[in-house]
Amino acid sequence: MKLSMLVEILEALFLCGEDLSDIEIDKAGASDLMSDILAALSERSVLLTGLTTIQAVKTAVISGVTAIVFVRNKKPEPDVVALAEMHGIPLLSTPCSMFVSCGRLFDAGLTGLKGIR
Amino acid sequence: MSSLKKCFNIRSRDFIHAGEASITVQQLLKQMCIDPALIRRVAICGYEGEMNVVMHGGDGLYCVEINSDRIVLEISDQGPGIPDIPKAMEKGFSTASDEHREMGFGAGMGLPNMDKNADEMFIESVPGSRTRVRMSFFMEK
Numbered sequence: 001m002k003l004s005m006l007v008e009i010l011e012a013l014f015l016c017g018e019d020l021s022d023i024e025i026d027k028a029g030a031s032d033l034m035s036d037i038l039a040a041l042s043e044r045s046v047l048l049t050g051l052t053t054i055q056a057v058k059t060a061v062i063s064g065v066t067a068i069v070f071v072r073n074k075k076p077e078p079d080v081v082a083l084a085e086m087h088g089i090p091l092l093s094t095p096c097s098m099f100v101s102c103g104r105l106f107d108a109g110l111t112g113l114k115g116i117r
Numbered sequence: 118m119s120s121l122k123k124c125f126n127i128r129s130r131d132f133i134h135a136g137e138a139s140i141t142v143q144q145l146l147k148q149m150c151i152d153p154a155l156i157r158r159v160a161i162c163g164y165e166g167e168m169n170v171v172m173h174g175g176d177g178l179y180c181v182e183i184n185s186d187r188i189v190l191e192i193s194d195q196g197p198g199i200p201d202i203p204k205a206m207e208k209g210f211s212t213a214s215d216e217h218r219e220m221g222f223g224a225g226m227g228l229p230n231m232d233k234n235a236d237e238m239f240i241e242s243v244p245g246s247r248t249r250v251r252m253s254f255f256m257e258k
Contacts, residue, residue, distance in 0.1 A: 034168075035226030038161045039233075051221045055168075058136035059221075062143065062164045064157060087140075 001025055001108065003067055003090060006046065009104050010094040012069060016081050017090025025066055028110045030102050034059045040113045048101050052076035057084045057091075065089065071098045124180040127170045127194070132220065135171040138179040139163035149183070155254055158234040159188055162252050165227040166192035172217050173197070174248060188254045190235075198244040206232060 004021040007014065014021070030048040031037050037047060037059050047065045049056055052074050060068055067090040070076065075093050084091045094101055111117050123145075125138035143160040147153075163179065170177035174194030182189040199205050206228050213223025232238050235252035242248040 032221050033224040033226075034221040035165065035224040035230055038165065039226060039230050042157070049221075053220050054133065055136065055220055055222075058140065058164070061140055062136070062160045064153075 007092060009108050010069060010096055010101055012092040012094040015075060015091040015093055016085045020090045023066060026111065027113050028105045029113045030098050038063050045113060048098055050074055050098060052080060054080050054083060057089060060089055061087045069094055071096060071101050121183045124178055127167055127177040127179055129171060129174060129176050131171060135167055136164055139167055142181050152257055159190065159254050161234050162231045163190055165231050166250055168222060169227050170194045172213060172222060186256055190252045193249040194247060196246050198246050198248055199242040200244045202240055202242060
């Protein structure tokens with residue numbers, strides 16, 4: 001699905017990268033543990049996390065994550081947004097919890113990181 | 118391809134700049150048109166290694182050497198060393214503090230992730246003194 005569709009499903013707001021709303025997402029992963037993200041996430045995937053530190057964005061850059069969604073209305077500091085912008089990673093914030101976000105995206109057809117549903 | 122070597126300092130507990138060496142090398146390898154899957158493995162290993170130094174080590178050094186047949190990463194620090202390397206290699210084993218966990222680290226997956234993604238990995242550690250991790254990644258023929 002396009003990132004714009006994901007925004008609609010999660011009632012999310014762009015914190016940066018709105019110009020990339022046409023990029024395609026196939027997979028989703030949810031974690032607050034950076035090593036889990038490094039072990040599993042890859043291209044065309046979205047990371048759902050409650051972690052708003054600068055390392056969340058760096059981990060996304062390293063692992064090739066396409067976009068990050070911060071759950072429960074969390075928003076990172078401006079320097080974190082600036083780093084994501086520099087690396088072309090859209091950041092979103094959703095009022096949904098991690099559980100509800102995952103449920104909605106699963107229902108909409110996204111797979112887990114290994115293509116499993 | 119002629120050999121290229123670059124080194125970066127890693128500062129203990131510098132969580133703001135942690136990861137910059139790995140991202141810089143990732144960009145460099147992209148510019149050199151290296152296989153993206155290989156770049157990803159190098160980047161993950163470098164980043165996990167950098168974070169290990171920032172969290173657990175004294176100041177350290179991140180060095181990458183790019184040759185025609187392989188990429189070699191060497192990450193070293195000035196202590197405190199690893200008393201039991203086989204234990205440290207176990208998935209889930211961690212000596213991270215609550216502060217590290219709040220930042221999303223300390224899952225006990227750093228060294229196992231590095232071992233999984235490197236073609237060869239060698240760890241040398243002197244408890245109370247230093248640690249050196251050397252990882253090799255072979256270019257596809």
